Amino acid sequence: MMEDTDPDLSPSPSDQNSSSPSLSVCSSPSLSLPSTPSSSSCPAPGPAPSGTPPLGVISEGPGELSLVIDAEVAQRACQEVLQKVRGGGQPALSVTIVKPAQIQIREVEDDPGSVKSARRRQRHNPSKQSWLLRLFESKLFDVSMAISYLHNSKEPGVQAYIGNRLFSFPHDDVDFYLPQLLNMYIHMDEDVGDAIKPYVVHRCRQSISFSLQCAWLLGAYSSDMHISTQRHSRGTKLRKLILSDELKPAGARARRDPLALTPFCPAVSGSGEHGLSPSKRTHQRSKSDATVSISLSSNLKRTASNPKVESSQDEDSSSSSDSLEFETGPPVRLAPQREFIKSLMGIGKRLATLPTKEQKTQRLISELSLLNHKLPARVWLPTAAFDHHVVRVPHTQAVVLNSKDKAPYLIYVEVLECENFETSSVPIRIPENRIRSTRSVENLPDCGMTAEQRAGSFSTVPNYDNDDEAWSVDDIGELQVELPELHTNSCDNISQFSVDSITSLESKEPVFIAAGDIRRRLSEQLAQTPTTFKRDPEDPSAVALKEPWEEKVRRIREGSPYGHLPNWRLLSVIVKCGDDLRQELLAFQVLQQLQSIWEQERVPLWIKPYKILVLSADSGMIEPVVNAVSLHQVKKHSQLSLLDYFLQEHGSPTTEAFLSAQRNFVQSCAGYSLICYLLQVKDRHNGNILLDAEGHIIHIDFGFILSSSPKNLGFETSAFKLTTEFVDVMGGPDGDMFNYYKMLMLQGLIAARKHMDRVLQIVEIMQQGSQLPCFHGSSTMRGLKERFHMSLTEEQLQLLVDQLVDGSMRSLTTKLYDGFQYLTNGIM
Amino acid sequence: MSQVEKRAGLLRRTSSSKKPLKEKVVLMYDEIFKEDPAKNNPRFWDELFLMKVNLEYLESKLESVDGEEVQRIQDNINSLFHHCVQALGEEHQIKVVNALQTLCALFRGVHQKNKSASGFDIINMLMGFDKAEQRMKDLMERLDSLLCGDGSESLKSLCLKLLLCLVTVTDNISQNTILEYVMINSIFEAILQILSDVSSRGQHGYDAVVLLALLVNYRKYESVNPYIVKLSIVDDEPTLDGMGMVVHQALTEYNRQYKDKEEENQGGFFSTLTSMVGSMFIADADEKLSVQTNEAILLALYEAVHLNRNFITVLAQVHVYFSLLWFYLCVCCTVMNNPELPLDPNLQTSNLLITFLKYASIVMQDTKDEHRLNSARLCLIILTCIAEDQYADAFLHDDNMNFRVNLHRMPMRHRKKAVDKNIPSRPLVCAVLDLMVEFIVTHMMKDFPMDLYLRCVQIIHKLLCYQKKCRIRLHYTWRELWSALINLLKFLLSNETTLLAKHNIFHLALLVVNLFNMFITYGDTFLPTSNSYDELYYEIVRMHQVFDNLYCMVLRVSTNTGQWKEAASKVTHALVNVRAIINHFNPKIESYAAVNHISQLSEEQVLEVVRSNYDTLTLKLQDGLDQFERYSEQPKEAAFFKELVRSISLNVRKNVSLNTLSQDVLLKEFSTIS
Numbered sequence A: 001m002m003e004d005t006d007p008d009l010s011p012s013p014s015d016q017n018s019s020s021p022s023l024s025v026c027s028s029p030s031l032s033l034p035s036t037p038s039s040s041s042c043p044a045p046g047p048a049p050s051g052t053p054p055l056g057v058i059s060e061g062p063g064e065l066s067l068v069i070d071a072e073v074a075q076r077a078c079q080e081v082l083q084k085v086r087g088g089g090q091p092a093l094s095v096t097i098v099k100p101a102q103i104q105i106r107e108v109e110d111d112p113g114s115v116k117s118a119r120r121r122q123r124h125n126p127s128k129q130s131w132l133l134r135l136f137e138s139k140l141f142d143v144s145m146a147i148s149y150l151h152n153s154k155e156p157g158v159q160a161y162i163g164n165r166l167f168s169f170p171h172d173d174v175d176f177y178l179p180q181l182l183n184m185y186i187h188m189d190e191d192v193g194d195a196i197k198p199y200v201v202h203r204c205r206q207s208i209s210f211s212l213q214c215a216w217l218l219g220a221y222s223s224d225m226h227i228s229t230q231r232h233s234r235g236t237k238l239r240k241l242i243l244s245d246e247l248k249p250a251g252a253r254a255r256r257d258p259l260a261l262t263p264f265c266p267a268v269s270g271s272g273e274h275g276l277s278p279s280k281r282t283h284q285r286s287k288s289d290a291t292v293s294i295s296l297s298s299n300l301k302r303t304a305s306n307p308k309v310e311s312s313q314d315e316d317s318s319s320s321s322d323s324l325e326f327e328t329g330p331p332v333r334l335a336p337q338r339e340f341i342k343s344l345m346g347i348g349k350r351l352a353t354l355p356t357k358e359q360k361t362q363r364l365i366s367e368l369s370l371l372n373h374k375l376p377a378r379v380w381l382p383t384a385a386f387d388h389h390v391v392r393v394p395h396t397q398a399v400v401l402n403s404k405d406k407a408p409y410l411i412y413v414e415v416l417e418c419e420n421f422e423t424s425s426v427p428i429r430i431p432e433n434r435i436r437s438t439r440s441v442e443n444l445p446d447c448g449m450t451a452e453q454r455a456g457s458f459s460t461v462p463n464y465d466n467d468d469e470a471w472s473v474d475d476i477g478e479l480q481v482e483l484p485e486l487h488t489n490s491c492d493n494i495s496q497f498s499v500d501s502i503t504s505l506e507s508k509e510p511v512f513i514a515a516g517d518i519r520r521r522l523s524e525q526l527a528q529t530p531t532t533f534k535r536d537p538e539d540p541s542a543v544a545l546k547e548p549w550e551e552k553v554r555r556i557r558e559g560s561p562y563g564h565l566p567n568w569r570l571l572s573v574i575v576k577c578g579d580d581l582r583q584e585l586l587a588f589q590v591l592q593q594l595q596s597i598w599e600q601e602r603v604p605l606w607i608k609p610y611k612i613l614v615l616s617a618d619s620g621m622i623e624p625v626v627n628a629v630s631l632h633q634v635k636k637h638s639q640l641s642l643l644d645y646f647l648q649e650h651g652s653p654t655t656e657a658f659l660s661a662q663r664n665f666v667q668s669c670a671g672y673s674l675i676c677y678l679l680q681v682k683d684r685h686n687g688n689i690l691l692d693a694e695g696h697i698i699h700i701d702f703g704f705i706l707s708s709s710p711k712n713l714g715f716e717t718s719a720f721k722l723t724t725e726f727v728d729v730m731g732g733p734d735g736d737m738f739n740y741y742k743m744l745m746l747q748g749l750i751a752a753r754k755h756m757d758r759v760l761q762i763v764e765i766m767q768q769g770s771q772l773p774c775f776h777g778s779s780t781m782r783g784l785k786e787r788f789h790m791s792l793t794e795e796q797l798q799l800l801v802d803q804l805v806d807g808s809m810r811s812l813t814t815k816l817y818d819g820f821q822y823l824t825n826g827i828m
Numbered sequence B: 001m002s003q004v005e006k007r008a009g010l011l012r013r014t015s016s017s018k019k020p021l022k023e024k025v026v027l028m029y030d031e032i033f034k035e036d037p038a039k040n041n042p043r044f045w046d047e048l049f050l051m052k053v054n055l056e057y058l059e060s061k062l063e064s065v066d067g068e069e070v071q072r073i074q075d076n077i078n079s080l081f082h083h084c085v086q087a088l089g090e091e092h093q094i095k096v097v098n099a100l101q102t103l104c105a106l107f108r109g110v111h112q113k114n115k116s117a118s119g120f121d122i123i124n125m126l127m128g129f130d131k132a133e134q135r136m137k138d139l140m141e142r143l144d145s146l147l148c149g150d151g152s153e154s155l156k157s158l159c160l161k162l163l164l165c166l167v168t169v170t171d172n173i174s175q176n177t178i179l180e181y182v183m184i185n186s187i188f189e190a191i192l193q194i195l196s197d198v199s200s201r202g203q204h205g206y207d208a209v210v211l212l213a214l215l216v217n218y219r220k221y222e223s224v225n226p227y228i229v230k231l232s233i234v235d236d237e238p239t240l241d242g243m244g245m246v247v248h249q250a251l252t253e254y255n256r257q258y259k260d261k262e263e264e265n266q267g268g269f270f271s272t273l274t275s276m277v278g279s280m281f282i283a284d285a286d287e288k289l290s291v292q293t294n295e296a297i298l299l300a301l302y303e304a305v306h307l308n309r310n311f312i313t314v315l316a317q318v319h320v321y322f323s324l325l326w327f328y329l330c331v332c333c334t335v336m337n338n339p340e341l342p343l344d345p346n347l348q349t350s351n352l353l354i355t356f357l358k359y360a361s362i363v364m365q366d367t368k369d370e371h372r373l374n375s376a377r378l379c380l381i382i383l384t385c386i387a388e389d390q391y392a393d394a395f396l397h398d399d400n401m402n403f404r405v406n407l408h409r410m411p412m413r414h415r416k417k418a419v420d421k422n423i424p425s426r427p428l429v430c431a432v433l434d435l436m437v438e439f440i441v442t443h444m445m446k447d448f449p450m451d452l453y454l455r456c457v458q459i460i461h462k463l464l465c466y467q468k469k470c471r472i473r474l475h476y477t478w479r480e481l482w483s484a485l486i487n488l489l490k491f492l493l494s495n496e497t498t499l500l501a502k503h504n505i506f507h508l509a510l511l512v513v514n515l516f517n518m519f520i521t522y523g524d525t526f527l528p529t530s531n532s533y534d535e536l537y538y539e540i541v542r543m544h545q546v547f548d549n550l551y552c553m554v555l556r557v558s559t560n561t562g563q564w565k566e567a568a569s570k571v572t573h574a575l576v577n578v579r580a581i582i583n584h585f586n587p588k589i590e591s592y593a594a595v596n597h598i599s600q601l602s603e604e605q606v607l608e609v610v611r612s613n614y615d616t617l618t619l620k621l622q623d624g625l626d627q628f629e630r631y632s633e634q635p636k637e638a639a640f641f642k643e644l645v646r647s648i649s650l651n652v653r654k655n656v657s658l659n660t661l662s663q664d665v666l667l668k669e670f671s672t673i674s
Helices: A011-017 A022-027 A029-035 A037-041 A053-060 A071-086 A090-108 A112-123 A131-137 A143-152 A156-168 A171-176 A178-187 A190-206 A208-222 A227-232 A234-243 A250-259 A264-273 A278-301 A307-318 A320-327 A335-352 A357-372 A436-458 A476-482 A492-506 A515-528 A540-546 A549-559 A582-600 A631-638 A642-650 A656-679 A724-729 A736-754 A756-767 A780-786 A794-810 A812-825 B003-015 B024-032 B044-048 B055-064 B067-087 B093-113 B119-126 B129-148 B153-167 B179-184 B188-196 B198-216 B226-233 B237-265 B269-281 B285-307 B311-316 B352-363 B370-388 B390-396 B428-442 B450-470 B478-494 B496-502 B505-526 B530-542 B544-559 B565-574 B576-596 B603-612 B638-659 B664-673
Strands: A388-392 A409-417 A511-514 A568-577 A612-616 A619-622 A628-630 A689-692 A697-699 B618-621
Touching: A131 A156, A143 A156, A143 A171, A143 A178, A143 A190, A143 A756, A156 A190, A171 A178, A178 A190, A178 A208, A178 A234, A178 A582, A178 A756, A190 A208, A190 A234, A208 A234, A208 A335, A208 A612, A335 A357, A335 A409, A335 A568, A335 A619, A357 A409, A409 A540, A409 A549, A511 A515, A515 B505, A515 B530, A515 B618, A540 A628, A540 A631, A549 A568, A582 A612, A582 A619, A582 A656, A582 A736, A582 A756, A628 A631, A631 A642, A631 A689, A642 A656, A642 A724, A656 A697, A656 A724, A656 A736, A656 A794, A736 A756, A736 A794, A756 A780, B024 B044, B024 B055, B024 B067, B044 B067, B055 B093, B067 B093, B067 B119, B067 B129, B093 B119, B093 B153, B119 B129, B129 B153, B129 B179, B129 B188, B153 B179, B153 B198, B153 B638, B188 B198, B188 B226, B188 B237, B198 B226, B198 B237, B198 B285, B198 B638, B226 B285, B237 B285, B237 B311, B237 B352, B285 B311, B285 B370, B285 B638, B311 B352, B311 B390, B352 B370, B352 B428, B370 B390, B370 B428, B370 B450, B370 B638, B390 B428, B390 B450, B428 B450, B428 B478, B450 B478, B450 B505, B478 B496, B478 B505, B478 B530, B478 B544, B496 B505, B505 B530, B505 B544, B505 B565, B505 B576, B505 B618, B530 B544, B530 B576, B530 B603, B544 B565, B544 B576, B565 B576, B576 B603, B576 B618
Parallel strands: none
Antiparallel strands: A388 A409, A409 A568, A511 B618, A568 A619, A612 A619, A628 A689, A689 A697
16 A cells, blocks of 8 residues: 555645745644544544454543554554645645655764754755655664654654554564653653654553553653652653553453443543643543543442442452552552562662671571562563563572672572463462472483482482472482582592492492592692682672573572472572662663674674663662673682683683683674773773673673763773783784774774664663763763764774774773772772 | 479469458369259359369369269269360350369369379369260360460460460370370361461460470370371471571570670679679579470470471571561552661571570580480480481571571680680581580580580581582681590590490590591592691691500400490491501601601691692592481480470479469450450
8 A cells, every 4th residue: 555655746736835834834733633543543433444453442442542552553544644644734745855854964964953954955855755755664664763753853743653653663673762762752742752652552551561661761761850840741640650550451441441431532532632632631531531430330329328439349340450459559460570679679778778798698688588488479570581470589699799888789580481471370389498309300311421320329219209208308318319410521530439438338349549539639629610709708799700600500490499390590680779770771772782783784793781670760670791700800809810810711822712712802892992982981990891701891880971970080081991901811912813803893883883873863862851970061962973983984994993992002091090999999 | 393382382372362261262162072063053154164263272172182082073073174165165255264274273183183093084084984085175176266266365375374284284295195185186277377477476486386396295106196297297388487486586585595694794703703602502593494494495496397397498597577568468458658667787687597506505505404414415406407408408508698606605714715706607507517516625524425425426427428418618617626526536535434334435436537537538529628638637647646546445445355346346447547647647747857857847847748648648438438327216315305305394384383373464354355
């Protein structure tokens, strides 16, 4: 349908009308509104084929009018808009033409200042007019573009079109831009909000996790508003609506809706057609909906002694859970997860009051053990990539992280993967000490030969399958079967040895062993235990983070009563309380965008965006980077230079292991150097740079980016952190790897420059209404844009990279800053 | 215990208010002992339970009845019992209270009277054989519904007292035949319910736990005790937690009292002196009493740990003194905006195990007294059970669960009192090992507690076995343990003759030597550093004389014919590696000294010699070093527990008789209600 429309049909009339100011058209809502999905179904059932379920719902309940939309309806609405644009609505058309023009200019000139004048110029160019339509319809039109148009377009028609178009994008793609969408919803004008809202509401109905995500983000991004306006702002209202759990799946709601009788519909929908924004409308209605139903039911009963009680009784018959939430506070659907998050935050707050790390750790462990009593429940970690239920928090594994006054902490969470956490049933609780029941059997395959030999030598593998298990007293002897040896392959003699004591019972010949062997095995084993850090009560996280992830998973799985289940998974999360993670989220988005750009352009730069969950303006969760410790911890615990540490961990410089670690190091250094430069990431002390087991560096803590920097006497003036230690690992400033590093940076910068818009857009939208320090000042965006150096040729760029690298290498301030950090925070 | 004394104790309260006129209730009691009271007054029984009970009189009356009279009035007593049971079902709570108290008096009076009589005679006298089963069934059902209902708390408390009274009427619980009916009509569920509920736990938890501990010990070894069966399969966490809490609180209270007393005594030199002198004269009755009461709690802890595997988790359950608001609970109520509870940042988190270890360290300080010896033994038995349990071992060794445990250490001449404050936070197993080392060092006395030493060494052995098997490298100062063990051997040697008269010292010596063998042959699997292995050799070489002497001794004994021949020869075999080490390194060290012209080698130098001479040393692998005999209560410990339960019974009976009967408060409560 859309493809066969002839683009040449529309432009000519628009020319005549273009003299009339397009602004006036924008302000007249009557013309632009028909494009909103609500009106598409409201004025005429004609265009909508009868019998489609969503429409049925809509006509049944007035509350659904603007809320229930699926992709099909949206698609139709889009067509309608375009039809209008193409056909009769001439003024609207003239407006839409403006847009492609603008894009043209941006591509050519890259000068935001001249857009307006350029627009005027371009407006008279008829050949451009259909571009927007073509673009919108083309396969190339992705979420990124949609968001960009939504943000830049001043035309309600376009905004509404994109609002509808959102329905047709894959959820995951839109989810990436959720912060942008919501920030626009909160801080931009009503039309944008109206365009976005149906989509958000629709998704909220579908998914609990999306609902909560929205609620959290709305709360966080509304917080910068003045307190008085905040309370009445759209964002706050939508947040309340979501949290009130009005937004149930449409099916559940429809059952109740017949109570709200039709006489109210025309009034509401009528007012919606003109003037009233959909957002206001729905909100009011959802309120009135409730009251209406209450008053009605009481009327029907005619025993209105206590209407409220009456109504709740009445509703009990239809759906008991619905009635609950009117009277009592917390809605049921979202409650468990909200409470789960809340108690995690509560723990963080209480930890902050304790003076020493040791006390914090103990308290953390004990609080989490209490938390365990309430698990499993329908709760999940929002940072995870798959659906699951949290079943247990292995409380003894939790650690308090290093922080001077806050108390962020890292917890591991055992989850059971499931189809869908909203519908799958919550796993039943298994008592803590039922670990042993099936584990021994479970582990046999893992242990491979040794285990079997062992089992053979003991001749009896205890069988715990029956209920007698609770009766049998536990035997330490069983452990032999259960314990898969850590180092079976590398030191077979030991594992055989521990069997010896038993086998030798059978063969009566005396067995002799050399004392030297015992001593040697001891030191070998100690050396082999992959360099753990020594436990330090002041730095409990170091040990926990150093342990290889796989090993930790195995260990925790062994100790867990749920470990035998095939869908058992281990996740981890850092809970931050008292920290604003909105900047982190922004950085994460930028990183992820750059990562996909580099991937697309096939530049082997390596970065690791870690997931951020913003819960409010001062709390959130972070997905920890596994198998990584900070450079500070590396240096403190190993007492080695970085290069020596690499040699210790990966082997001598000619080995495969070292070379690949080195390559990883270089690729990640290049990636993060560019990021640091582009985003002006500051506060780059060694505590904020991680080193993973494969040699990658990973920058964390994006608390100081763009326009903000720590107030520290103007240290860190260099573009990024490149110490001589780093260069040493790369093989010195004359080595091939160092050249490779510079080459990667150049390629990375060129690639990033090519897709600059995709990066800029993320930042620009978030700047709206934000008080975040990273947007401080007026030149944030300009500065960022300038750092992409659009105007330079590639040769010039290469020079620039050389300069940046040289400057950073020679930078005294980096060294000074590390010294400063060492003095003030004890970070090496 | 003389009856006179006891009755005096009972009468003390009322004796002052004794009136010349007999109370009405007394007259009514008299009537019961004469003829069928209901004959003249059909409402007799109704009225009786409205009267305030005179326990003393009723009990003494029952006791004073002689042989023939018994036959005559048995029907009346049966009838009294019957009506008591019926009155328990009354709505009128005063009647219930009076009936409970009357039952108490009945049980006690009849038993007092017939100490030598068989249980069947007693049952016959109380209820009559033919009706006994039905009566007891009714009684237990009534008690059960009273305990589980939402009636008055004081009423529940009285029910528990009655049950405690019933359970402890005989010195030997297993001879209390009436309990057979308590076995059939179980009140186990009622006890659990009390323990699982927070508020009822607070008020009746102690009694409930003691009652349970006693019931579990009824004919433990002879028949199937349903309470044992049921206790061993409880897996309800709140209930087990509740039980742990009760024990935890009782032990904490004891520890606190002890600490207060200790601090009192540490006022200064003069006060210590006076208190020392004072304590020579005044037997500290109060303290003794508290130790005894805790035996019951300790027994409960033991039974829980021994019988119920799920209870082990409770041991490590950290008690933090506030409650988390939680989503299950607050879905339907509006607890959401609870204000955050005030927090004491200095609050040390504690758990049952830590409290227990502290308690054990206090009790073990002085084992001269019989009760304390029993307590110490029971503590060690509990620790044995814990050390054998894999889950318990797992959290004992958990590197992430570090605690500071302030163990009490006996003040001794040759060492200063350790500064409590600097104890590092370590895995709990360190505290257990510390406790064992502390015990070993402080109990080398003439009246040698051989049994405790054996348990102690076995606990260490079990822990080492776990560490070896799980390859846990505990960062513990093993040296302290080694030197304590060597000193123990030294003590055994120097007191050989006196000790041999009473004990088989070779068994203990064998266990100690085998601990060393564990370190020598399996040190690679659990020692924390390679240096610690060198230090082990250093310590053995340094103290070689002790081992030499021991070898001489056991060789001597094993070559003579005598009762110890076998035992001693085992030790000679066990010593083979230790001797190999000594014989290997001593010449090396001497020649090193000679070559370098040093008369006294420093530790570092010796370690150097040790390190460079491992390779020429061959050791023999001994059998079964990492095997141990599992703890089993029967038959070895049966006698101990019988005695223990007997002493607990006596104690509980004494306390119940003192406390229960002052129910004025209770009566007041109900009189105002009704």
